[in-house]
Amino acid sequence: xxxxxxxxxxxxxxxxxxxxxxxxxxxxxxxxxxxxxxxxxxxxxxxxxxxxxxxxxxxxxxxxxxxxxxxxxxxxxxxxxxxxxxxxxxxxxxxxxxxxxxxxxxxxxxxxxxxxxxxxxxxxxxxxxxxxxxxxxxxxxxxxxxxxxxxxxxxxxxxxxxxxxxxxxxxxxxxxxxxxxxxxxxxxxxxxxxxxxxxxxxxxxxxxxxxxxxxxxxxxxxx
Numbered sequence: 001x002x003x004x005x006x007x008x009x010x011x012x013x014x015x016x017x018x019x020x021x022x023x024x025x026x027x028x029x030x031x032x033x034x035x036x037x038x039x040x041x042x043x044x045x046x047x048x049x050x051x052x053x054x055x056x057x058x059x060x061x062x063x064x065x066x067x068x069x070x071x072x073x074x075x076x077x078x079x080x081x082x083x084x085x086x087x088x089x090x091x092x093x094x095x096x097x098x099x100x101x102x103x104x105x106x107x108x109x110x111x112x113x114x115x116x117x118x119x120x121x122x123x124x125x126x127x128x129x130x131x132x133x134x135x136x137x138x139x140x141x142x143x144x145x146x147x148x149x150x151x152x153x154x155x156x157x158x159x160x161x162x163x164x165x166x167x168x169x170x171x172x173x174x175x176x177x178x179x180x181x182x183x184x185x186x187x188x189x190x191x192x193x194x195x196x197x198x199x200x201x202x203x204x205x206x207x208x209x210x211x212x213x214x215x216x217x218x219x220x221x222x223x
Contacts (some may be wrong), residue, residue, distance in 0.1 A: 012043045013122040016156065043068060044094045044123070062090050081137055087130035095123040103199075109214040117196055121163075124192065128185045129159035135177050142175040165188040 042063055070085030096153040102116040132155045135142045143158065147173055161168035162185045173179040 006112050006119060006181055009044065009119045009123075010115045012040055013119055013126075014043060016040060016122075016126070040126075044091075062093065066090055081134060084133035084137060088127060088134060091123055091127035091130055095120060095127055098123060099186050118134050121192060124188060125160045125163045126156070128163065128181070128188075129156045131181060132178070135175070135181065141178070142178040143173060159185065162186055165189060 007116045047196055056172060069082050073083040098116060099119045103112060129152070132143065136149065136155070143155075148153070149158070154171065157167045157199055158171045160166075161171075162182050165186055
């Protein structure tokens with residue numbers, strides 16, 4: 001079950017990249033903001049509750065917080081920051097929980113571990129996208145060559161371009177807060193990849209050594 005859940009989590013998270021570009025331009029940001037991202041986050045917390053029973057109460061509470069934030073944002077449009085703050089908090093918590101779950105399986109690396117690691121990486125990018133959303137709400141000129149970046153799709157693009165250190169040549173940080181968050185996200189992205197690759201390679205090597213120790217010497221296959 002766990003393998004299938006982590007696989008489907010990865011597929012659900014991927015919808016944010018595969019589905020949004022094919023939406024009509026006039027509907028893209030609205031659908032992404034009000035539908036796809038909310039559904040993604042609800043799926044994330046629900047799957048976490050299924051994977052780890054001890055997190056079921058947290059998952060239920062997170063779902064309530066997300067729905068409440070969306071309702072308040074719709075009923076009181078002047079209530080700034082609520083939606084992005086809820087996204088940032090819930091994505092941060094989900095990232096920490098999935099990272100913890102993934103590290104528990106590093107002793108024996110499987111495809112499930114790989115899907116969990118990839119999902120955690122995407123969750124990190126979604127968290128930073130929400131954090132950049134908070135910054136642009138506080139300062140609409142924080143991002144962009146002309147300080148006009150505000151759509152959530154642009155924030156998602158900028159976040160993952162920064163996380164992967166690819167860089168978004170058409171969007172630049174303007175405010176000091178945006179610059180510092182950009183640098184921090186790049187550091188987090190590099191550190192995650194370095195630690196993950198080191199852990200996976202170490203666990204894989206340890207598995208080979210352990211296997212050889214349990215086999216008779218005439219069964220060893222030299223590579």
